[in-house]
Amino acid sequence: MNAHTLGILLLGSTGLAVVVWVLHKLGKALASVAEALAAAAVVFLALWWVLKAVAWIFKEILTHPRTTLAVLAVAAWCFWLGWLSLVVSGCVVAAGLLTWRRLHLVSFDQWAGRALRSWWFRWALYMPKLPEWLHACGLSVKDDTVPVDLTVTLVGRKKITRDQQRAGVRLPKVRRVRSGASWDEVRVELVPGQKPEDFDEAARELAVARKVARCQVRELAPNVVSIDFQRRDLLAAPVPCPRFAELDASSVDLRRAWAGRTEYGQDWHLPLYGSGSHTLTAGASGAGKNSVMWCPLASIAPAIRDGLVRVTGIDPKGMELAYGRGIFHRYAVTPKDALEVLDELVAAMDARKAEFAGRVRTVPVSVENPLELVEFDEIGALTKYTDRKTREQIIEKVALLTTQGRALGFTVRGYVQEPTKDTVPVRELFPRRICLRVTSKSHVGMVLGDQAYERGAWANRIGESEAGTGYVWGEGIREPMRVRAGWVPDEAVKALEAFVTGGGVLGVAA
Ligand SMILES: Nc1ncnc2c1ncn2[C@@H]1O[C@H](COP(=O)(O)OP(=O)(O)OP(=O)(O)O)[C@@H](O)[C@H]1O
Structure with missing residues (x-):
């Protein structure tokens, strides 16, 4: 090997070493760039997922606030206070709710x-x-109209894709x-x-x-x-009327007379005396207004018999109340008679007022001062469809009794088919209202007040076979409640008459 070859070899090796060194350096630089890029990508992805998660949580809080907050609260509780305390607290709350449910x-x-x-x-x-x-x-709704995307590739093939988001069916x-x-x-x-x-x-x-x-x-x-x-209908079958022959006087509570059953399958009571006792019952013909009248009377039968309650019947139709005529201390059919009876009641109320004013705040019920219960059937017949003078006088007397009677032991219960203001101008003076089956949705609001229909008092949907079923609202009842009055058949009315008049205790099988 001569010197020239040796020089070339030396130069070549040096050049190769330099190339290797440069490549090594380049590789290192590229590796650190790639490392930095990978780290940045990981950070970016993590940030992206965190942002997405936060956005999702916000969206869920906005769309389902209660559920999301409850889940977050449970998670936070577990994280800070531990799951055991959560389980114990959950059991205590559940036990409290069960007890509440059992009691009321x-x-x-x-x-x-x-x-x-x-x-x-x-x-x-x-x-x-x-x-x-x-x-x-x-x-x-079937999405046949979903747009179709046509993609033409370089090799001339066509790819057909559907918008996956909008494909298929759309549902409410x-x-x-x-x-x-x-x-x-x-x-x-x-x-x-x-x-x-x-x-x-x-x-x-x-x-x-x-x-x-x-x-x-x-x-x-x-x-x-x-x-x-x-989901269920606990009021599908008629509710039997009380076995009044088996009742004793001490079990009668005039502030809570049994009137039927509620949609919870519990007893439904109506006050006949004291706060909220003036009651207006509205219902189309055949809705069962008379069972709302007869049933509480049957449950307080011993008090009527003993003279603690005196019932006055105003019966423009002259049929329904006449069937149990003996139960009524006063009874009127014609507008003139009705006015006389109302005059008598107002005079009795004034006399009681004079006797008790300044001595008691509420007159206690006794044989000397019995509860005067006025059952005014088809009140609209006398407050709209009579001559103007009689009508005005009747309205005035009913207004006097409903505004002043509560503390003095006078209660008015009216029944009407058409609950409009011009039919019953004194509608607002009845603090308690019952809406049986009515013919129009607007009647529900007229009887039970604004929003009653929206909150579930669908009295216009009660079927004709569900006579005696209706809704009550207000007076301590937070949501409209469906009730069904106890059914008092004809023979029970006769037995009730015999019971209260002392004409023999016949009783009625419930
Ligand atoms: N609580 C009830 N349970 C089962 N059926 C009942 C009930 N109340 C009434 N009925 C049935 O509905 C029929 C009509 O009832 P009711 O006479 O009380 O209606 P109404 O609202 O007074 O009608 P109208 O205003 O025409 O006199 C009754 O003859 C009876 O067959």
Whole structure:
């Protein structure tokens, strides 16, 4: 090997070493750049997921505030205080709620039970199941009109894709679930292509899907309907009237006369004396107004017999009350007689006022000063359909009795078919109202007040076969409550008459 070759080899090795060194340095630099990029990507991704999670939590808080906050509260509790204290506290709360439920079912249900049941039904039943039912009942909109994207590739092939988000079917969204004692209201928002009538037509199928006897649909807005499912009906069968022959005088409480049953399957009481005793009952013909009248009278039969209660009957039809004529201390049919009877009552009230003023705040019921109970059937017949002079006088006397009678032991109970203001101008003077089956939705508000219908007093939907069923609201009842008056058949009215007049205690099998 000569010097020239040696020089070339040396130069070549040096060049190669330099190239290797440069590549090594380049590789190192590239590796650190890649490392930095990877770290940045990880940080960016982590930040992106955190942001997404925060956005999701905010969205959930906004759309389902109660549920999300409850879940967050439970998680926070577990994190800071431990799960054991959570379980113990949960058991204590559950025991408290169960005790409350046992002691007072109605107040428990109206303040806590409804909210818990609504929440549970929403998440466990209606959110997962309703879309399925709606689809099965033909209440979904098929998205045949989904746009199709055509992609032409470089090699000339065509790829057809559908917008995955909008493919398939569109279903109404559940907006709210409200669960009452007997009915569940599921509010849904319709999708374009649907109308409320579609839901009306599918009501029967929906009832079958939910496995309940009845389902009704209410239109709340052009694109919102409430699908109402009747879960149970404890008032389907007539409620028997009390066995008054077996009652003894000491068990009669005039402030809580038994009147029938509530939709919770509990006793329904009405006050005949004291606060909230003036009662107006509205109901279409055949709605069962007379059972609201007769049933409490049957439950206080011993007090009527003993002279602690004196019943006055005003009966413009001259039929219904005449059947138990002996029960009534005073009785009137014609407008003239009615006015006379009312005059007599107002005079008695004034005499009592003169005797007791300044001595007591409420006149105690006794044989000398009995509770004067006025049963005014078809009150509209005399406050609208008589001559003006008599009408005005009758209205004036009823107003006097309802405004001044409570503390003096005078109670008026009126019954009306048409609860409009011009039929019953003294409507507002009756603090307690009962709405039996009525012919129009507007009547519900007239009897029970604004919002009664919206809050579930659907008295216009009571069936003709459900006579005696109605709604009560106000006077300590937070939500409209469905009730059914005890049914007092004809023979029971006769037996009641015999009982209170001392004509033999016949009693009635309940
Ligand atoms: N509580 C009830 N339970 C079961 N059936 C009842 C009840 N109340 C009434 N009915 C039935 O409904 C029918 C009509 O009842 P009721 O006479 O009380 O109606 P109403 O509202 O007074 O009607 P109208 O104003 O026409 O007199 C009764 O004959 C009876 O068959």
